[in-house]
Amino acid sequence: MLKEILNQSTTEEFKRLYHGRGEKTYEFLTIDSINDILFVQFYENINETEILSEIKKYAPDKYKNIIIKRRYNNETFSLKGEIPQNATAVENGIKFKINFFNQNIGYFGDMKNSRAYIEKIAENKKVLNLFAYTCGFSLFARRGGAEFIANVDMSKSALSTGMTNHQINSLDIKNIAFWPYNILKAFAKLKRKAPYDIIIIDPPTHQKGSFIASKDYIKIIKKLPLLSHENTTVLACINSPKFTKEELIKITESNTAFKFQKQIPNPEEYTNSTLKSLIFS
Ligand SMILES: C[S@@+](CC[C@H](N)C(=O)[O-])C[C@H]1O[C@@H](n2cnc3c(N)ncnc32)[C@H](O)[C@@H]1O
Incomplete structure (x- = not known):
């Protein structure tokens, strides 16, 4: 085998x-x-x-x-x-800098289809990329013509790799922000550039002391009305067997005016993946 x-x-x-x-x-x-x-x-x-x-x-x-x-x-x-030391992972022609010594090496391949979707809808859009990590969504949004992107992650080193990722792909970082905030404590700062046309939420399931999806996801959903306008598209993701698609739809539809539109399929190699990538508008 x-x-x-x-x-x-x-x-x-x-x-x-x-x-x-x-x-x-x-x-x-x-x-x-x-x-x-x-x-x-x-x-x-x-x-x-x-x-x-x-x-x-x-x-x-x-x-x-x-x-x-x-x-x-x-x-x-x-x-x-x-x-x-200088390896890169390539996704649809875009390079991600890899560090094999980190627990997560800098690239998650299961988001490929979602990043391709964001690239398709990004032209002239203002994008808020929450839990940006190494800014994968930002790379595709910029290649798709996004006008402004705010990448938010509490890990400064992940954002620094994110900035490098733009440079190694010759993507201009003009009008791209890298905000090293704890998202749960920084809604006032996120609001300063609101409303956004596209909001991406791709949090961890359980990161001790930082984000516990079962209790914290809803806090972000409840802030969406303050960050969006009536034509905003939201990509909400969760990778957990316990946190279901139905639950994510329910907390979004019952706390905001957003309606579930479709699920982006996972790449087929990720058989049995529990990742859900859902589009709301
Ligand atoms: C699953 S990764 C995100 C993957 C990323 N969206 C991508 O496309 O590769 C989760 C990220 O959430 C960040 N994080 C966890 N809790 C956070 C919090 N409360 N505020 C800001 N960032 C947080 C971590 O630092 C980590 O980079």
């Missing part, structure tokens, strides 16, 4: 070769093709020695580096080549 997984056709674009979560086999494993780097993550310490020897045996020569990350203790090591 690993032989088949590792030998799928790839391009320089990021491709999730295996998404184990929710699968019967290797549910603790993900494998990504990042240009000429094979990136393997173990979420649990199961059959590691055996799997690593199979990977070494079957990984095609096109992979110059094979990098392993143990998510359960955040160890990163190389099975082949050095750990690259």
Whole structure:
């Protein structure tokens, strides 16, 4: 099975070769093709020695580096080549700077279709990108012609990578703001540039001390009327088996005038993903 997984056709674009979560086999494993780097993550310490020897045996020569990350203790090591310092993941031609030593490397491939959607509707729009991380949505919004973008995230280092991401793609950062705020405490500041034409909400499910979706998501939804106008589009996302699509629709429709329009499908490689990306307007 690993032989088949590792030998799928790839391009320089990021491709999730295996998404184990929710699968019967290797549910603790993900494998990504990042240009000429094979990136393997173990979420649990199961059959590691055996799997690593199979990977070494079957990984095609096109992979110059094979990098392993143990998510359960955040160890990163190389099975082949050095750990690259200047690697990028490419999504629809846009590059994201990668740091293999961080717990999250700087790029989430499951948002690909949602970012493509934002690019399509961004022309001349004012965009609020909440929980911006490395500013992936901002890159696509700017390529799509957005006039103003505010990227908000409490992690200064994620925003700094976000700024670099614009530069390595030759995207002008004029009229792009990088606001290092705790979103739950900064509504007054977010309001200063309101109303926005597009509002993106892509929070973590459970980040201790920062954001607990089950109690905090509704606080953001309740502020939407202050940040929007009657033609604003909202992209609201959540990646959790417990927080359902129905619940997100219910808290949005019962606290605002926004109505659910459609769900953006996840990329097909992310089988069994619990990510929901919902469009409201
Ligand atoms: C799932 S990531 C967002 C992914 C991003 N939208 C993308 O497209 O790659 C979650 C982000 O939320 C940020 N975060 C968590 N709680 C926050 C809070 N209360 N205020 C601001 N940022 C927060 C984290 O720093 C992290 O960068």
